[in-house]
Amino acid sequence: MSADECRSNRSYERFFSSAFIRDPRFRQRVRFIIHRCSSVFIGSCLVFLGACAAPVAAVSPKDYPELGAFIESMVERHGFDRAALTRLFRRATLRPQIVAAMERPYEALPWHEYRRTFLTEARVRLGVRYWERHKDILARAEEHYGVPAELIVAIIGVETHYGAGQGRHSVLDALVTLALDYPPRADFFRRELEAFLLLTRELDLDPADVRGSYAGALGIPQFIPTSYREFAVDFDNDERRDLFNSSEDAIASVANFLSRHGWATGQPVIDAAAIKSGADGWPEPFGPEPTRTLREWLADGVFPEHDRASETTPEDRRAALIALEGETGPLYYLGYNNFYVITRYNRSQNYAMAVYQLARAIKSRYYGES
Numbered sequence: 362m363s364a365d366e367c368r369s370n371r372s373y374e375r376f377f378s379s380a381f382i383r384d385p386r387f388r389q390r391v392r393f394i395i396h397r398c399s400s401v402f403i404g405s406c407l408v409f410l411g412a413c414a415a416p417v418a419a420v421s422p423k424d425y426p427e428l429g430a431f432i433e434s435m436v437e438r439h440g441f442d443r444a445a446l447t448r449l450f451r452r453a454t455l456r457p458q459i460v461a462a463m464e465r466p467y468e469a470l471p472w473h474e475y476r477r478t479f480l481t482e483a484r485v486r487l488g489v490r491y492w493e494r495h496k497d498i499l500a501r502a503e504e505h506y507g508v509p510a511e512l513i514v515a516i517i518g519v520e521t522h523y524g525a526g527q528g529r530h531s532v533l534d535a536l537v538t539l540a541l542d543y544p545p546r547a548d549f550f551r552r553e554l555e556a557f558l559l560l561t562r563e564l565d566l567d568p569a570d571v572r573g574s575y576a577g578a579l580g581i582p583q584f585i586p587t588s589y590r591e592f593a594v595d596f597d598n599d600e601r602r603d604l605f606n607s608s609e610d611a612i613a614s615v616a617n618f619l620s621r622h623g624w625a626t627g628q629p630v631i632d633a634a635a636i637k638s639g640a641d642g643w644p645e646p647f648g649p650e651p652t653r654t655l656r657e658w659l660a661d662g663v664f665p666e667h668d669r670a671s672e673t674t675p676e677d678r679r680a681a682l683i684a685l686e687g688e689t690g691p692l693y694y695l696g697y698n699n700f701y702v703i704t705r706y707n708r709s710q711n712y713a714m715a716v717y718q719l720a721r722a723i724k725s726r727y728y729g730e731s
């Protein structure tokens with residue numbers, strides 16, 4: 362019993378033992394009233410809590426004609442059962458808080474704030490532990506896909522804290538909400554909803570039971586459903602691509618994703634850059650896609666501050682000029698193809714930089730260099 366409950370019980374006893382109220386019938390009546398009041402109060406609380414937890418709006422094709430069209434296309438193109446799908450969507454709930462979360466993505470924070478979440482001592486330490494625990498699988502994945510172990514570890518570390526937090530949202534609710542109630546990306550999320558229904562059918566899962574991120578990302582590596590279907594691999598040979606429970610499958614799938622997006626083994630990722638004063642105007646464009654050669658950047662007054670790894674960077678290597686928001690002003694980098702590949706996992710440059718720096722920190726700790 363809490364201290365508050367003890368205090369309240371003592372007041373109650375004092376009330377009944379006071380000399381003022383001696384008549385047993387009166388005391389019984391007061392007890393009855395108190396009992397009724399507390400029942401009504403508790404009942405109201407339960408109704409209120411129930412209302413909070415209850416569906417905000419059940420989803421039906423009557424209210425959303427585009428859902429009707431979606432169901433028809435799932436029936437025609439993929440052989441789904443119309444009545445079963447309609448029943449499934451009745452179990453879904455539109456959740457306005459999902460749209461709110463989409464509208465204030467974490468990646469929109471300035472770099473100097475964003476990095477504080479991911480580049481922490483705990484995340485480096487747990488990354489080293491994760492690498493040690495899965496070193497054979499990581500070595501096998503690195504050998505097979507040409508993607509360094511520390512990068513795979515860092516992505517899983519940033520996505521789900523090494524598999525610990527795969528997301529608490531109903532993926533069905535998230536994707537239905539975003540497909541129906543988030544016009545800026547409704548088409549994108551309708552395709553994800555389609556892929557999610559195909560995927561859960563392939564994996565024999567009940568779509569209403571699957572949990573993930575508010576944007577519908579799934580499992581240890583947080584693949585969106587289209588990526589899951591396209592890039593997940595079965596690395597433990599149980600004939601199931603299980604990104605929810607299998608570290609083997611998750612690790613190899615991250616490596617496969619990066620490899621299929623053009624990861625170039627042994628090539629540099631990014632260099633800090635300096636912009637020489639007197640350059641003719643402000644160099645453009647910013648952005649992750651490496652569209653210009655280093656030679657062109659040099660001509661514009663943008664210089665890589667070489668570290669040993671990329672000292673020999675040829676001048677015809679393509680690079681993008683990246684600007685991140687530092688505490689005291691912009692930080693400039695030349696991002697190469699491999700940096701662009703990391704942004705295919707998540708379009709944010711903050712994300713790609715956090716993954717890259719975390720990977721380096723984990724690697725140097727793993728090999729005892731820090």
Ligand SMILES: [Ca+2]
Nearest residue numbers: 595597599601
């Ligand atoms: Ca498997």
